[in-house]
Amino acid sequence: MCELLALNANTPTDMGFSFRGLSRRGGASGEHADGWGLASFTPDGHPDRPSLTLLREEAPAAFSALADQLAERSPKALVSIAHIRKATRGVVALENCHPFSRRWGGQTWVFAHNGDLQGAIALGDRYLPDGSTDSEAAFCWILEQLDHSGVDSSNAAAVFEQLHHCAAQLAERGTFNALISNGQWLFVTATSRLHLLTRRAPFCKATLADPPLQVDFSALTTSNDVVTILSTEPLTTDEHWQPFQAGESLLLQAGEVIQRSRHGVRPAPAAQTPVP
């Protein structure tokens, strides 16, 4: 199993504080020592559309000089997705590190997953995994479904419905806590462990659980800022993290939840099911 972290905000925001909490679990205080990754959609260079930076490393985040550097100062982004990996399927290698990225509908999409999926996932001929994880196969399968659905990639509501439908099908095969983004908005879905926290005015101090570190967001923000953080486990000890309900999917934009849906989560059957 792995751990997820994401940010969605209405103003370019540094995720360093939260990333420090996550990366500590990548081999130091946690067992997720098999690689890590960070995708950030920043307004750098292209003011009209956020541009994507993707960074992946096949070594433990807790001992990575680059992860340490990013914990001090990470790209100021509108959407960020981070992941630390504990290998359950696939070797320890760069191509098995999340986030994964692929092109669909004229946009680049980024995906990270926590969980295990049973059985082989049927692949089409357009999206084929580079690595050997169930996660990347699930991402390829999702993109194939989007492609076949004929949905317009700029129609957030329609894409949300498709993604939620895919999430419900994948949830029948096991644990599917996942994050998907095109930089415009962030889709989040959970079958087991995922927490949400929105920071907005009046901003307060927050204390990281590990390492014990405090930050005063009132000194770092303006009163208009809205910043939502998603994390497998609550990262701070003095804020109200909301757990996801099993089967819940959210669509976020500019730090706000703009769409919400829930499917019934059935436990994965013992025998391998046909391809979802």
Place this chain on the structure above:
Amino acid sequence: MCELLALNANTPTDMGFSFRGLSRRGGASGEHADGWGLASFTPDGHPDRPSLTLLREEAPAAFSALADQLAERSPKALVSIAHIRKATRGVVALENCHPFSRRWGGQTWVFAHNGDLQGAIALGDRYLPDGSTDSEAAFCWILEQLDHSGVDSSNAAAVFEQLHHCAAQLAERGTFNALISNGQWLFVTATSRLHLLTRRAPFCKATLADPPLQVDFSALTTSNDVVTILSTEPLTTDEHWQPFQAGESLLLQAGEVIQRSRHGVRPAPAAQTPVP
């Protein structure tokens, strides 16, 4: 066309100084504003084998906060490969940014290219491009050739011969200045523009051409360090950069050239040739 930068050293070495020179050309003093990337093989986490970090951004390096951070302090690596892109084939998008990475022979291989190749490159069924550049197609084709050759991926001399043979075939289609590495050694080939510089004791001061910046390597190194830099254009004004001969390929390990070969470069024919 694009610009290449690489480092190969016998001790983990920061490429920040050279990277600063390169990244300035990515949209500020140069026209290579369509994305950039950096692959580093560092000893972080896995002392037995270098681990790979891969970072790509679809925005200009010259205006990227992350590129700026890496110019101050980049991962201390045994092999690093950087690239700034000026799009000639394929849209400005993450999946078209170099370096590319793929798995072959139980190792992850990294590839960056400067040049243009004529005609469609025949692809097999194992390595398919994610993006739409001639460069990534060439990389996939090379890996397919390595795969079919039956060569042992740990046999440096045999892999060098195969790569040089592939480079000669690709050179018939246009400009092929390229870098390939598995973290153990670095393969370098050129048909037109590429320069090499080896720094070893006694270390001196060096002055970056742009921005004008001086570094005293004698203060940053030990007398045993051997560091070779490859760059499309010489980055410093007071060191002896050696230009590659057309058709020359080198194999580097621990900062030293361990193998060398040269093929005849024929100009690409006007009509499209059959697949190489």
